[in-house]
Amino acid sequence: MEKETKKVKKEMRTPIESGCPDGFQYMHPTMRKNFGRWKYHEHPKPGVLKHVSKSDEEIWTVRAGTQRILDVYTLRKLCDIGDEFADGYVRFTIRSNIEYMVKDATKVDPLISALEKEGFIVGGTKNSVAMIAHTQGWLHCDIPGTDASGVVKSMMDELIDEFKNNEMPNRVHMTTSCCQINCGGQGDIAINIQHTKPPKINHDLVSNVCERPSVVARCPVAAIRPAIVNGKPSLEVDEKKCICCGACYPPCPPMQINDPEHSKLAIWVGGNHSNARTKPTFQKLVAAGIPNNPPRWPEATAIVKRILKVYKDDARDWERINDWIDRIGWPRFFELTELPFTKYHIDNWRGGRKTLNSSAYIRF
């Protein structure tokens, strides 16, 4: 027996700890040649960028939205298009769009036609609604309150024209997240799960599954304490203190936070990672209590569309959603979007006082 184990171990292959590969080897030759020597870019039409180098060489980029969770057939189809109509070089954007880079401007239109013929959506550049950044959800995550992929598919079906056109005041980056860890990240508009009830605890399992002191330490409001329940060591939650954040659930799955009815969607706006015009900003809560309603989540989509419409009508060129609201003020935002402003919009977390209006600045 011991010999056998040794034999198996001997056959195991030692990993090559090569880390992050060099992207240079996969870069289009024109980009390699002009690395660090680009002069300017133009935006001839939605989904297309033209970059010109200091030696007047051009590289044309065509950007397309996909389903993000790619099957190998779709991946190969994207490769086929790249081989036939582009030069066989691609990259992916941070929002999971695919980009083809070609040297020859005449290749751009046939490439676009080929992508569109196969059902991919060309766009997502400049002042469009970009592809919604998201994570796994029910398809793969261990703690999801919803299915980000489904929410995104449903919303992009309805926002597709805004992806394909450049009619927004500035770019709109949207994100979705299936729990409050917020893997989708900050967004101009973020659609995130917000739990509304404390975790339901399976006391029979806690002592076997959970390292209790680390679960106690994980709670942001110290609402969890060790307890003996039905004669077994377990944990209890002070439900008055609990903020239903779900932080205890990953380290202790018997503390189930997801609830088919009480896990709701919330919508946040004004997150902006860029330093342009203002320092980067975090997103702010605007709507909550939205039903988590598969397979199409129509209530959440309706609110997103309403916010986008008001932003599109009212914001000035180059204003991101945070810039726009900074100019018009929050009362006007709630008035224009017809969303209710409630006591829950007022921040009471530590540091929340700096979010209050400590001035006589009021718009009438």
Add this chain to the structure above:
Amino acid sequence: MKKHDTPMLDNLEEGPWPSFISGIKKLRDDHPDDRVNAVNNDLLGQLEHSYETRKGYWKGGTVSVYGYGGGIIPRFSEVGKQFPASKEFHTLRVQPPAGNYYTTDMLRKLADSWEKFGSGLVTFHGQTGNIMFIGATTENTQHFFDEINDYGFDLGGAGPCVRTGMSCVGAGRCEMSNINEHKAHRLLVNNFTDDIHRPALPYKFKFKVSGCPNDCMNSIERADMSVIGTWRDDIKVDQEEFKKYVAKKGRKHVIDNIVTRCPTNAISLNDDDTIVIDNQNCVKCMHCLNVVPKALHPGDDKGATVLIGGKRTLKIGDLMGTVIVPFMKLESEEDWEKLVEIAENTIDFWAENALEHERCGEMIERIGLINYLEGIGIDAEPNMVAHPRESSYVRLDDWDDEAVKWYEKADSKKDTA
């Protein structure tokens, strides 16, 4: 094979945006390998069950490849009896090439390897920046890894460890690039391969690199260590191009969209339609360069700003990264070594001083920026703050010594200049 009914998922095949459900069905119906058909059938069955009950049914566990402790997200189904073919459905996090560049040849090679061992589902990329190969059994994670590791791919981070990094399109295509983003990304991450593959840190630690303050990698918000390209000399102006822009768009447009949008009022428009920039007060926000990329460009004295401590809510609330190095050159080997040294010192200090599950920014919030700066040997300076202290509750024991240090430093700068 009996196909599961999926009426709710079928609904997601409607509509103009490409459907991930159609892709999973194609693997279920058309793939020549029975194993792939069965895995995707049961995956659809479990996903439909989630849609009906509005709950997830995956649980974590412990899976890794030989020699590593992380890099794989283990998933075991809680409803594996109903959906046995996908009951082990682990994700391999694989580090993409810096800048997310690929040839179609390489993508095909990865697809070929993946369908041999996995579900055939893959994402470019997850939110940490990895290629996500979604769905392999415990045994096959090893086989798949062995195969792709042989041709140059390695696992990323998962768990309390240094995570996979991210860098923007960068100098490969962007005129706003101020540094070699991919070099910064690879130097930082590849210096910590041991800390990526063997999770033993207080919590996750992320590097992200953006070539300019547009910060396309969201590094200030999302990275424990953010490296952002910038420059410290004047914005380069092509006045002829600028005048052409004014002629095309009109003065009102230029005033409304450029002059008045400058956050430090550093721009004015001359009567002859040329632009004047008060470069000393430019904060490199990027707005005017974004509006007129043909006329305005970053200067020649390029380098990077380093910020530490960005993260999302859990546990103490959202934190933006904050400046610890306002400007450093990234040209000579010594410059690059200095950048890596800042990362090493930060991770060592954090590993030593953080509580369990405490991000670097949270530690700094708890102990104060100064304790961290002293720990890694960086002097305080005014670019690190939005404004000086407001609270008078402070002891000033060494004020005089500190003031002398400030003047001495200023003098030595004068001497070298």
